[in-house]
Amino acid sequence: MSMLPLLAMDLEGVLVPEIWIAVAERTGIPALRRTTRDEPDYDKLMRGRLRILDEHRITLPDIQAVIATLDPLPGAAEFLRELRARMPVIILSDTFQQFAQPLLAKLDWPTLWCHSLVIDGKQRIVDYRLRLPDQKRRSVEALRSLHFRVCAVGDSYNDTTMLAAADDGILYRPSAAVARDFPQFAVVNDYHALRARIDEFCALNA
Amino acid sequence: MSMLPLLAMDLEGVLVPEIWIAVAERTGIPALRRTTRDEPDYDKLMRGRLRILDEHRITLPDIQAVIATLDPLPGAAEFLRELRARMPVIILSDTFQQFAQPLLAKLDWPTLWCHSLVIDGKQRIVDYRLRLPDQKRRSVEALRSLHFRVCAVGDSYNDTTMLAAADDGILYRPSAAVARDFPQFAVVNDYHALRARIDEFCALNA
Numbered sequence: 001m002s003m004l005p006l007l008a009m010d011l012e013g014v015l016v017p018e019i020w021i022a023v024a025e026r027t028g029i030p031a032l033r034r035t036t037r038d039e040p041d042y043d044k045l046m047r048g049r050l051r052i053l054d055e056h057r058i059t060l061p062d063i064q065a066v067i068a069t070l071d072p073l074p075g076a077a078e079f080l081r082e083l084r085a086r087m088p089v090i091i092l093s094d095t096f097q098q099f100a101q102p103l104l105a106k107l108d109w110p111t112l113w114c115h116s117l118v119i120d121g122k123q124r125i126v127d128y129r130l131r132l133p134d135q136k137r138r139s140v141e142a143l144r145s146l147h148f149r150v151c152a153v154g155d156s157y158n159d160t161t162m163l164a165a166a167d168d169g170i171l172y173r174p175s176a177a178v179a180r181d182f183p184q185f186a187v188v189n190d191y192h193a194l195r196a197r198i199d200e201f202c203a204l205n206a
Numbered sequence: 207m208s209m210l211p212l213l214a215m216d217l218e219g220v221l222v223p224e225i226w227i228a229v230a231e232r233t234g235i236p237a238l239r240r241t242t243r244d245e246p247d248y249d250k251l252m253r254g255r256l257r258i259l260d261e262h263r264i265t266l267p268d269i270q271a272v273i274a275t276l277d278p279l280p281g282a283a284e285f286l287r288e289l290r291a292r293m294p295v296i297i298l299s300d301t302f303q304q305f306a307q308p309l310l311a312k313l314d315w316p317t318l319w320c321h322s323l324v325i326d327g328k329q330r331i332v333d334y335r336l337r338l339p340d341q342k343r344r345s346v347e348a349l350r351s352l353h354f355r356v357c358a359v360g361d362s363y364n365d366t367t368m369l370a371a372a373d374d375g376i377l378y379r380p381s382a383a384v385a386r387d388f389p390q391f392a393v394v395n396d397y398h399a400l401r402a403r404i405d406e407f408c409a410l411n412a
């Protein structure tokens with residue numbers, strides 16, 4: 001038997017823009033700018049977001065219209081395509097299926113594991129459903145139990161448990177706060193450097 | 207919390223031709239035609255294949271040249287693309303990374319979990335390394351533990367444990383022997399019917 005390398009990557013901030021920040025900008029509601037970079041408690045963050053949406057009568061189609069105008073980060077599509085030709089890639093994100101679809105299309109449909117929103121008859125987002133608490137860490141653990149050597153890449157507080165669970169954990173353009181709180185992880189700031197680090201990981205594995 | 211649907215699919219016989227049968231045809235060695243459809247013991251099957259390759263001095267580049275001439279089954283690329291826009295898809299195959307690459311390129315790089323070959327300095331295939339014994343079943347079990355509702359699709363003996371482990375197991379164009387030995391699984395014979403069955407699975411999940 002032999003382990004094979006697998007890449008587990010975050011989505012927002014690593015391959016695509018932060019969706020909520022884009023929604024905040026288009027809607028002119030600055031409170032929606034908070035992300036997991038700022039608020040480590042995800043449920044607190046999401047409850048706040050849903051309350052703000054409700055107050056401003058913003059529906060799922062409103063947010064989807066914003067997301068449809070977004071593009072992957074410059075170079076992200078090419079970077080990801082090249083990696084997918086070398087090893088299995090699983091994108092682990094705490095976003096929601098209903099939000100991710102237009103961005104996945106622009107990335108040639110990589111495999112995404114995420115969560116889902118509960119929508120009412122008036123297309124309002126009334127709740128969210130985590131598929132699994134701490135899914136990023138638990139997914140990396142499950143992948144390792146299937147004999148993958150896992151390289152994990154993320155930028156935020158909610159990525160740090162998966163980075164710790166992986167064979168190699170890399171912070172990609174983290175906030176200063178995340179980099180300071182998790183000095184044990186390598187930090188890279190562009191796709192070229194990230195690719196070099198992943199190459200090293202695969203070479204060790206060979 | 208809520209489970210989300212995920213599709214686990216076999217590769218050869220479901221999305222692409224049986225690679226070893228194609229190699230048998232091009233090399234004119236009928237003994238290479240045996241597949242998991244005929245021989246349930248995978249190690250016995252692979253040891254026999256490697257012995258035959260060695261006797262005929264067939265190297266990895268010889269086989270890769272054959273694989274490069276193959277195309278996905280008619281309609282497979284479109285079928286798979288459509289499904290990947292709806293849910294995560296993991297291809298679970300007992301093939302080898304070194305064989306799969308040209309066919310994955312023609313399927314827009316879906317996520318494949320498989321095994322690897324050991325190649326010597328003369329490009330001879332000297333051994334194979336299973337990443338994990340019974341990886342199809344164990345992968346489906348791990349995916350379910352991550353709160354995915356798994357629909358599994360395969361055609362051969364080596365798919366039947368994953369079909370049994372899944373929330374729904376479907377045989378796609380199985381041999382008469384497989385269909386007879388596993389009457390508990392639904393049988394479908396074209397992508398249209400397979401798609402309808404997967405739609406049913408997703409509707410139940412919603």
